Amino acid sequence: MNRISSQLASQLSLVSFDGARRPTPPAPGRPALVLVAHGSRDPRTLATVHALVDRVRELRPGLPVHLGHIELNEPLLPDTLAALGDQEAILVPLLLSRGYHVKQDIPQMAAASRVRARFATPLGPHSLLVDTLYERLVEAGWQTPSSEAERRSTGVVLAAAGSRDPDAAVDARRTAELLAERLGVPVVPAYASAAAPTVPQAVRAFAERGRHRVAVASYFTAPGRFATECADAAPWIAAGPLGAHPAMARLVLHRYDEAARVPAATTEPALASA
Template identity: 50%
Template sequence: MLLAVAHGSRDAAASATIQLLLRRVRRLRPELNVQCCFLDLNSPPLEEALPQLAHRRPVVVPILLGTGYHLRVDIPAAVAAAGLPPSQVARALGPHRLLAEALADRLAESGATREAPVVLAGAGSSDPTAVADTTRMASLLATHLGRPVTPAHLSAASPTPHEAVAALHSEGHREVAVATYLLAPGFFARRAATTEARWTSAPLAAHEAVARLILHRYDEVRRRACELPRGRRARAVEDAPPKGGSLRNALDHGNGRDASTPQPTPATTRSSRCPQPPNVSPGCALLSGSPRNR
């Protein structure tokens, strides 16, 4: 079972976007039981979902772009309260080259030219780890695009996207693009769209690369649980570069973050050492007392 933990928002469009993203995850791996909950503002909350599902030992996958307070404090506390080990929690989605792929596609959809310098507009955080994650993501995006990318923060840190765009204008760049490094529409996305940039991309939303990354984070936890007893050999297998696949789909082997390519694997070819949980009817938050979202 994969339990996706999203941030939550007062904006109905944000919640709808998370539902669409998780539907795409289910389409990529229909035999996997995918449920969801939220850290705040939406139902069901993580603190209610985990106790109901703890007997299934779900893999908790934070639908968060960086390693901030929620991932370091809130989620581990809820997992411990439910009696689950911390090893059941996956890493944050970002930074990752699959997100660079998705960001590049969103920039292209906005009409941004390939020559324009880019400002990466993240949500921002007072947590230095989250700020560093955004900086790393800007570097990955710059490598993917082949042009400069300036990290910026929509709250709690500097520079802001407005400041970063203004600085690029002062350097003589008349046309600047803002890459919105957010998962869903809402307050921060609207703020990102108010700079003087020529183009501003839409949030990542239900991009297929994001859905593949969610499954990759799930698979990391499953693989670690299955291969841990094998000791150093397991480490060597996990650190090996991916076999096959195109360069576009290859993950950032050797960057200290990931070492394998998230590819949907047919159930018939999965290792018997790591059996998948039985499938149930797809839906988000299929918990007692919670409506089924289709």
């Protein structure tokens, strides 16, 4: 009963007499981590993001970790930032490459708040993403080709959301290169929208070169329409999305730590990609 009373008192202390939420008290000596998700109408996406947030909190007890969405889901990023008041925070995008959201949306939302914001780079490319992609492929049935003939007939399509920003394609290609080094077979990036090739086009291109044993690696943070459509195009196996894999939680904290080491006045969004 005492524990419940204490928790209730703590929650009530965040609400002012007029019903407005007060800024969350800062943790001494460290910026808050704000994980910025895109948002989705698919309820599986929100559940996955919450599971990832929980993993991050478990790995770094005492670090204030908050969630904000660019669109479609609550809490929206502006609301999360408003609750932080004028605290210092590091915004870590739950996005896999550079693009409009990283370069424009997130900085603009931060600029409209009172938060003293620093910006982490997007999650990809990075070896921890490759670890996750590999394990998701293994879960789906991936086995290293056992002969040269089998290797010559095997390929992997790295299925990503797609963007009109050329930097996003650069980042996806780098992840494909890293995954190819890990798997020992060709990996090509393909996209669900806004960029070429599409996943079916990439599968056909492999087939034209005699590679009919083609897997699809899901370069999506969570389940959703695009991830499902790309998986349906797989002629062999299709891996699940990255999800709340432990390596993803470590990567979020790695990006946070990178940004924390840079003086606040010099941080700019999306300048680095590795």
